[in-house]
Structure formats: structure tokens, C-alpha cells
Amino acid sequence: MTKASTSDIVSPSTGTLGKAIALVELVALADRPLRFTDILDRAGQPRGTLHRQLCHLVEEGLLEMNADHCYEPGLRLLKLASRAWGRSDLRRLAAPHLQALHDATGETIHLGMLRDTEIIYLDKVESRQAVRMASQIGRASPAYCTGVGKAALAALPQPRLDALLDLTEIRPFTQHTIVERQALEAEIAAIRRAGHAFDREEHEAGIRCVAAAIFDQERTFIGGVSVTGPAYRVGEEALRNWAPLVRAAANAVMEEIAARLGPKA
Amino acid sequence: MTKASTSDIVSPSTGTLGKAIALVELVALADRPLRFTDILDRAGQPRGTLHRQLCHLVEEGLLEMNADHCYEPGLRLLKLASRAWGRSDLRRLAAPHLQALHDATGETIHLGMLRDTEIIYLDKVESRQAVRMASQIGRASPAYCTGVGKAALAALPQPRLDALLDLTEIRPFTQHTIVERQALEAEIAAIRRAGHAFDREEHEAGIRCVAAAIFDQERTFIGGVSVTGPAYRVGEEALRNWAPLVRAAANAVMEEIAARLGPKA
DNA sequence: AAATTAGTTCCACTATCTGGAACTTACTTT
DNA sequence: AAAGTAAGTTCCAGATAGTGGAACTAATTT
Numbered sequence: 001m002t003k004a005s006t007s008d009i010v011s012p013s014t015g016t017l018g019k020a021i022a023l024v025e026l027v028a029l030a031d032r033p034l035r036f037t038d039i040l041d042r043a044g045q046p047r048g049t050l051h052r053q054l055c056h057l058v059e060e061g062l063l064e065m066n067a068d069h070c071y072e073p074g075l076r077l078l079k080l081a082s083r084a085w086g087r088s089d090l091r092r093l094a095a096p097h098l099q100a101l102h103d104a105t106g107e108t109i110h111l112g113m114l115r116d117t118e119i120i121y122l123d124k125v126e127s128r129q130a131v132r133m134a135s136q137i138g139r140a141s142p143a144y145c146t147g148v149g150k151a152a153l154a155a156l157p158q159p160r161l162d163a164l165l166d167l168t169e170i171r172p173f174t175q176h177t178i179v180e181r182q183a184l185e186a187e188i189a190a191i192r193r194a195g196h197a198f199d200r201e202e203h204e205a206g207i208r209c210v211a212a213a214i215f216d217q218e219r220t221f222i223g224g225v226s227v228t229g230p231a232y233r234v235g236e237e238a239l240r241n242w243a244p245l246v247r248a249a250a251n252a253v254m255e256e257i258a259a260r261l262g263p264k265a
Numbered sequence: 266m267t268k269a270s271t272s273d274i275v276s277p278s279t280g281t282l283g284k285a286i287a288l289v290e291l292v293a294l295a296d297r298p299l300r301f302t303d304i305l306d307r308a309g310q311p312r313g314t315l316h317r318q319l320c321h322l323v324e325e326g327l328l329e330m331n332a333d334h335c336y337e338p339g340l341r342l343l344k345l346a347s348r349a350w351g352r353s354d355l356r357r358l359a360a361p362h363l364q365a366l367h368d369a370t371g372e373t374i375h376l377g378m379l380r381d382t383e384i385i386y387l388d389k390v391e392s393r394q395a396v397r398m399a400s401q402i403g404r405a406s407p408a409y410c411t412g413v414g415k416a417a418l419a420a421l422p423q424p425r426l427d428a429l430l431d432l433t434e435i436r437p438f439t440q441h442t443i444v445e446r447q448a449l450e451a452e453i454a455a456i457r458r459a460g461h462a463f464d465r466e467e468h469e470a471g472i473r474c475v476a477a478a479i480f481d482q483e484r485t486f487i488g489g490v491s492v493t494g495p496a497y498r499v500g501e502e503a504l505r506n507w508a509p510l511v512r513a514a515a516n517a518v519m520e521e522i523a524a525r526l527g528p529k530a
Numbered sequence: 531a532a533a534t535t536a537g538t539t540c541c542a543c544t545a546t547c548t549g550g551a552a553c554t555t556a557c558t559t560t
Numbered sequence: 561a562a563a564g565t566a567a568g569t570t571c572c573a574g575a576t577a578g579t580g581g582a583a584c585t586a587a588t589t590t
Contacts, residue, residue: 014321015546016281016578021325021341028348036537046580051538053578056279060286061380067481069537073349075380076286078387081346082403083293084338115326115340122343138347216332280577281547301568311549316569318547334568536587547576554569560562 019045020053024062024073033070081138090214090223091122093256098125098225101249105242107229110136110211112148114221117168119149122223144168144184145177147199147211148224154191155213155221161188176201196243201231208234210242212250216257225249284310285318289327289338298335346403355488356387358521359479363390363490366514370507372494375401375476377413379486382433384414387488409433409449410442412464412476413489419456420478420486426453441466461508466496473499475507477515481522490514 026042027034034042040050054071057063061076085091091111098109102125111123118140143149143164153161170179178184191197199209211226227242291307292299299307305315319336322328326341350356356376363374367390376388383405408414408429418426435444443449456462464474476491492507 014324017285017321018325020282021327024345028345028352037535040536047537048539048580048582049578056282059279060283062286072352073345075349075378075385075387077342077346077349078403079380079383079385079405080289080293080338080403081342082401082405084340084342085403087293087337113340115344118344120340120344122340136347138343138345138350140344140347302566305567312568313549313551313570314547320569532590534587534589537585539584540582541580544577544579546578548572548574550572552569552571554567556565556567558563558565560564 020057021062023050023053023057024077027063027071028073028077033066033068033072035069035071039071085122085137088122089260090253090257093260094214094223094225094253095123097249097252097256098123100252101125101225101227101245104245105227107227107234110148110209110226110228111223112146112152112226113223114143114149114152115140117143117164119143119146119152119224121148141203142168142173144170145173145199145202147197147209147226147228150187150191150199151197151211151213151224151226152221154188154197155215173203174201174205176205178202194243196247198239199226199228200236200239206231208239210239210246212243212247214250214253214257216254223253225253285322286327288315288318288322289342292328292336293338293342298331298333298337300333300335304336350387350402353387354525355479355518355522358525359488359490359518360388362514362517362521363388365517366390366490366492366510369510370492372492372499375413375474375491375493376488377411377417377491378488379408379414379417380405382408382429384408384411384417384489386413406468407433407438409435410438410464410467412462412474412491412493415452415456415464416462416476416478416489416491417486419453419462420480438468439466439470441470443467459508461512463504464491464493465501465504471496473504475504475511477508477512479515479518479522481519488518490518 023039023043026039030038036051036054039054040047043050045053054063058065058071058074061074063071064074065071090113094111098111102109109125110121112119112121114120119142121136121139121141124136141149143153153164156164165181165184170181170184171177172179178187196210196212199207199211201207207228208231209226209228211224213221214223214225216222225246227246229238288304288308291304295303301316301319304319305312308315310318319328323330323336323339326339328336329339330336355378359376363376367374374390375386377384377386379385384407386401386404386406389401406414408418418429421429430446430449435446435449436442437444443452461475461477464472464476466472472493473496474491474493476489478486479488479490481487490511492511494503
């Protein structure tokens with residue numbers, strides 16, 4: 001029996017717990033508030049069972065039920081996540097380098113990690129308060145069509161990459177999204193050679209980005225940094241010019257990690 | 266049997282789920298990474314049981330195990346919480362009014378909600394990027410010694426207030442923290458009369474704050490707004506001057522809520 | 531007012547969780 | 561380096577808690 005490493009991708013056999021948090025996710029990812037019956041339709045569980053599970057989740061504060069009988073994600077999630085965020089070593093070590101990269105480029109900087117087939121953004125530094133701060137932190141985007149995501153894919157050992165791509169449901173977000181498996185693998189090979197990844201409006205129309213991977217001592221991927229900007233302001237040339245800066249930032253974070261482990265022991 | 270409303274305070278009897286997320290909380294709130302045995306000591310469960318539970322949590326991405334066998338909060342928490350945050354109606358409606366309040370005062374603005382005996386901060390607007398953005402979002406602080414918290418307490422019907430205070434473990438965070446139950450009740454009475462609450466360095470030394478409650482149509486408390494600043498810059502007088510502004514901001518949010526419910530039906 | 535839909539409760543059944551003990555692996559000490 | 565000790569993992573009979581069909585109540589709709 002394999003021990004459950006963070007990076008294994010397995011169909012969850014976690015019994016009760018799995019079902020429970022699948023419900024939380026169902027509610028959290030829905031684009032509108034869900035009533036009991038909405039959830040019943042989507043969850044494929046008998047009424048009685050579902051009802052009890054929802055009650056438990058509400059009692060635990062993972063879900064809440066508002067005035068019009070709709071279930072919504074609960075505040076306790078926020079509390080737990082804020083601790084997770086505050087304690088992340090990678091985030092803490094990377095923060096100054098993200099800021100430096102922002103100062104150098106003037107564009108938005110992201111720090112992301114790979115979780116299953118998705119990139120989850122751990123931190124960002126924004127130009128001015130563009131839209132609303134923190135709105136992207138914790139956001140999950142598919143790996144195969146984002147800068148940090150593709151840098152992550154390119155950083156994986158081939159068998160894990162294959163397994164991950166097999167699990168990924170590829171669909172076109174924009175007309176530039178790479179949807180052919182072969183084309184994607186060629187892109188990944190190119191990223192391996194170059195040491196950085198571009199996102200040319202593949203996830204969001206009008207948004208371009210350059211990203212580089214961060215590795216730990218054993219050369220396993222732990223995260224990625226990127227510079228992102230609107231296409232009207234960020235041309236192909238700007239992307240290419242920033243690539244060395246992004247790689248340098250990623251390297252600086254790696255050195256930081258190495259430095260921290262040295263004195264520690 | 267009472268239906269489990271968000272605001273009921275009950276000892277959780279949620280079986281497996283309750284134990285599981287108690288573990289997540291244990292790991293998330295710990296001030297250092299915990300190894301298996303550390304958790305074993307604190308969780309009071311037999312080895313076998315605990316081990317399986319932790320495995321399940323890791324498989325679900327609620328916890329992660331790092332290289333040196335320490336458990337840490339998982340990325341999936343971030344993902345779920347970011348959806349919770351992005352979808353919060355209160356946050357969305359309040360945002361412009363927080364900004365306006367910030368423009369008027371120049372100090373840090375918080376929006377918080379009550380969860381059991383704690384205030385959880387849903388949003389904030391900060392002076393310049395003071396320390397690190399978003400660091401406070403999701404943060405939980407005790408109700409009895411914070412501005413928003415005391416405003417919340419004063420807004421509760423007496424029986425719920427009593428129940429809540431009975432559950433609260435009161436301890437002095439600073440030398441100004443109100444620790445006597447009687448003094449606290451007097452303070453709450455004063456807040457009820459005034460319509461706003463002060464925090465005079467009761468939670469953190471050197472930090473002062475004014476807060477006001479936000480109610481829904483039925484006059485039940487749903488959240489609070491506050492202006493917070495360092496004591497050297499924010500005197501008693503400034504606090505008193507801001508009180509009307511804070512109350513006005515809270516009222517503006519209430520009108521927003523009322524307006525949204527009008528056209529809707 | 532009747533019909534329909536939505537939400538909640540009940541209880542026999544059984545899948546899942548429990549926890550003691552044995553086992554394996556990774557450090558520590560002499 | 562070998563023995564000792566602590567940390568982490570696996571196993572299985574027994575107990576608990578979760579399951580799900582059906583009956584019931586409450587809220588809408590016709």
C-alpha cells in the first residue's frame with residue numbers, strides 16, 4: 001500500500017469524510033446559492049443521508065444556511081485557510097522576491113503551487129489596487145493553460161506528467177488554448193528547454209504571462225512565479241524580456257530555501 | 266429538536282466529521298508544525314484511529330505532510346475559502362462603503378462577522394500596503410476585546426449574549442482588556458446606548474478602534490465595521506469623532522442590503 | 531382547497547470507524 | 561557498530577455511526 005503522498009493522484013476512498021467535503025466543494029464551486037434539492041440532484045445521494053450530512057457540515061461551520069434556505073460556504077473555512085496561508089513557508093520566503101519582481105516589471109506577480117491538476121495561487125502583488133485585493137489568492141486554475149501551470153507540468157518527471165494529463169479534462173477557454181495533447185506535449189518540451197513558460201491568452205482572452213518553476217533541493221517542483229499583464233500593454237517582446245527576470249526571481253527563492261535549510265540543521 | 270441555525274452554540278455531535286476537522290483545526294492553529302506524536306498527545310485518540318484519520322485528511326488535501334513528517338494545513342482549504350470569500354454577499358455590498366470610510370479617515374477599515382465567540386474578519390482596506398495584504402482576512406479574534414466583537418455582543422439579544430459569554434474564556438491580552446464579567450456587561454450596556462463600540466488597546470497594545478454593528482431587516486446582527494489605528498496617531502478624541510462616520514457606514518451597508526432585497530422579490 | 535413540490539424525521543440495516551496490540555522503520559545512545 | 565528506544569504504520573474483531581427507503585410535515589403553486 002502506498003503511503004498517501006501529497007503528490008499522488010488517487011480517487012479518494014476516504015469514506016465519510018470524502019463525501020462530506022465533496023459537498024462543501026459542491027456548494028463552494030457552484031455559481032449560485034444552492035437549495036437542498038439542487039444539492040440532492042447533483043450529489044447523487046438519498047435524501048435522508050444528504051440531509052444529515054448537510055446538518056453536520058452546518059454544525060461544524062463549514063457550511064451555512066441563509067435565510068432563504070440556501071447553503072453557502074461557511075466562515076470557518078476562512079479561518080482555517082487564513083492560518084494555512086499565514087504559515088506557508090514558501091509564501092513567506094518568496095514574498096520579498098515577488099515584490100522585487102513587481103518593482104522591476106510593474107505588472108502583477110503571482111505565486112502558485114500545483115495541487116492535482118490545478119494551480120492554486122498562494123500570493124500575488126498587484127500594480128495598484130486593480131480590482132479587489134486578495135481576490136485571486138486561493139483561486140484554482142487548470143495547469144495546462146496557465147503560465148505557472150505549464151511551468152509546473154514541464155517540471156514534473158515524465159510518468160507523473162503523463163498520469164496528470166490523463167486525469168485532466170482539456171477544454172478551450174479561449175481560442176488560443178492548447179487543446180491537442182500532442183501540441184501540449186510539444187509546448188512542455190519547449191518549456192523544458194527554455195526554462196520558462198508563456199501563457200499567450202490561453203486561459204483568459206487578453207491576458208499574457210511568463211512563468212518559471214521553483215524547485216527544492218531534490219529538484220522536485222514546489223511552486224512557480226509569474227508576471228501577468230493585459231495583452232494591449234504586454235507584447236510578445238515584453239514577455240521574452242521578462243523571462244530572465246522571472247527565472248532569476250525563481251532562483252532567488254530557491255536560494256532562500258537552501259539558505260534556510262543550511263543553518264537550520 | 267432545534268434545527269441547527271448558524272448562530273446556535275452547541276457542542277458538536279457531528280461524529281466522524283467533527284473529529285476530522287477538529288484535527289485540521291488543531292494543525293492549523295498550532296504555532297509550529299506538528300509531527301504525528303505531537304498530534305497524538307493533543308488529540309487524545311488512539312494511535313491507529315488517529316493515523317487513519319490523518320491519512321484521510323491528507324488524501325483529501327485538507328492537510329499535507331511535508332518532508333520532515335510534519336503535518337500542515339492543506340492547499341485545498343485555500344481553494345475552498347477563496348470561493349467562500351468571493352461569494353459573500355455582505356462583503357460585496359459592504360466593499361464600497363469600507364473604501365469610503367477609509368477615504369474619510371485614512372486609517373485601516375475592517376469588516377467582521379461573529380462566529381460562536383469569535384469575530385472573523387471578512388475584509389479590510391489598508392492605509393498603504395502596511396504589512397502584508399490579506400494577512401488579516403479570515404483571522405479570528407475573540408469578541409469580548411475587539412471593537413467589532415463588542416459591537417456584536419451588544420447587538421445580541423440578552424439570552425444569546427449570556428450564553429455566549431458563558432462559553433467565552435476571558436483572559437487579559439493587554440493591561441486594558443476587560444476581564445471582569447460585570448465590567449464587560451456594563452461596557453456592553455454603554456455600547457447599546459451609544460450605538461458604537463470602542464477598543465482602547467484591549468486586544469493589542471497600541472491599537473485603538475471604533476466599530477458599529479450592521480443589522481439585517483429583522484434587526485439581527487450580521488456583521489460589523491471598524492476603523493483601527495495606532496494609539497500614537499489615534500487619540501480618544503479621534504475615536505469619538507469617527508464614531509458617527511462608522512455608524513453612517515454601517516447604516517449605508519444596511520440600506521444596501523434592504524435595497525437589494527426590495528427589487529429582488 | 532387540492533395538488534405538487536420542498537424539506538425533515540424515523541429506524542432497521544450495515545458499512546465504516548474504532549482502538550488495542552503487534553509490527554516496522556528511523557533515530558539515539560553506549 | 562550494535563543494541564535500545566522512540567516514532568510511525570498495519571491489522572482485525574467488535575462497536576459505532578452512517579445509510580437510505582419511506583412516511584411525515586411545511587411551503588408553494590394551480
